[in-house]
Amino acid sequence: MYFNSFQKGESFESYVLQTLFPEDQYTLIHRTNSFEQNQERFSENTLQPDFKFRCKQSGKEFFVEAKFRSDFNNHNKLEVLTLKQFERYKMFQEQEQCPVFIAVGYEGYANDPENLSLFPLNEFEYLNVYRSKLNEFAIKHEPISSNRLKLDGFSYQEKTEKKKGSKPPNTKVMAYLLATIVLLAIAFWGYSSINKRESSNNIENIETQLQGVIGNYYSILDQGELSKLPDYINPIVDKWYSKENLTLESIISQQKDYQKKYPTRTTKVLWDTFLVEHDDNDYITTYQLDYKLKPRGSQHFKNYKLKITSVWGSNFKLKSMFEDRL
Structure with missing residues (x-):
């Protein structure tokens, strides 16, 4: 959970x-x-x-x-x-x-x-x-x-000052050592960059997938297509805003009641605030969104700016969601 x-x-x-x-x-x-x-x-x-x-x-x-x-x-x-x-x-x-x-x-x-x-x-x-x-x-x-x-020896940059009275280095030896170091660095960098690039590409791919899933999720809610929610929400949700351990059926029922009260709504995710962290088999996402809704019979929208924390399983289904008003 x-x-x-x-x-x-x-x-x-x-x-x-x-x-x-x-x-x-x-x-x-x-x-x-x-x-x-x-x-x-x-x-x-x-x-x-x-x-x-x-x-x-x-x-x-x-x-x-x-x-x-x-x-x-x-x-x-x-x-x-x-x-x-x-x-x-x-x-x-x-x-x-x-x-x-x-x-x-x-x-x-x-x-x-x-x-x-x-x-x-x-x-x-x-x-x-x-x-x-x-x-x-x-x-x-x-x-x-x-x-x-080893806190006493901790440094953030290499010291390059010459010691007084030190002999000048042998240039041929230094050139050879420098060339060796450069070749080793290139080899290590190549191996290291491949590993990090694979990891980075994997994370970026997951972020892209989650952005697509989350974008579709809000589009479904805005359009009132609640029958599609089982494709996006786990059968049991650990936390749903202020409530805990809700079933998918109860969430859909709540959304139906909410839709009757607020038939018109628009949601805009501010993707430049989107962050993803991996926790065991879950993906924890945080982002801000602009949220507008119009009560039934009203001509005016209510406007909210929210910070959302949502958790998605490895199957890209919602496991938890809560909000903070900004």
Whole structure:
């Protein structure tokens, strides 16, 4: 169920907070809003990593994003971040000049994962990670030591200043080394870019499909073609605006009553606000829309600007939906 996905995420966040970064060793500076808090009013800080800590031993500050995954995908990889998340955290790290770490729990339970890994974002090369790579950054089920984080040696750019009194480099040796490095970089870049391009293309393809599904869904509602809703909505919906665990039949019945009260409606999705995140087998979408409806017997439209959060399964059927008025 959809709520379980969020509950798993919040449960693992609590595990990370209490077990890996306990209060006696780390000061909690910031924590993003919970799912319930965002239902009341969405906060932009939700786009930041989950936590910001200060190490009591070193005084250094850093961010941690917590990700729990139950299983590996069909390619034996763990889907840790989306491309947009990676790019957002990378930009955030550079802007804040504060390191970001990805704490990954996988297999077992969110409140007691079988395996743990901690990636510095700078070491995060692929969105989907093999078990062997996870093992390279494996950590124990205990508080993270300050030495493990290597915060004192963290840098955002290479230092190019020459040391006073140093000898000039051998130009022939340097040229050979440079050529070797360039060739290796080209080979690595080619391999890396293929992997990232495949992942990026897959995400972009999913986003395109979801845009088509969501566009058709609102078109059906605007035109009153409620008989087509079973093609777009799950038999059971975890959350339907203010209600929980509704059947498809009850949703259609509600829509029929709503249609009688408001026979004329138009919906415009603002696609430039459209975002998709992958959570296990679900796709969480957020977007804004302009919504107009005219009550029966009235000559005037009621206008609303809404922020919608909707969750779609791998079958591209709606599993949950709620709104915030802007």
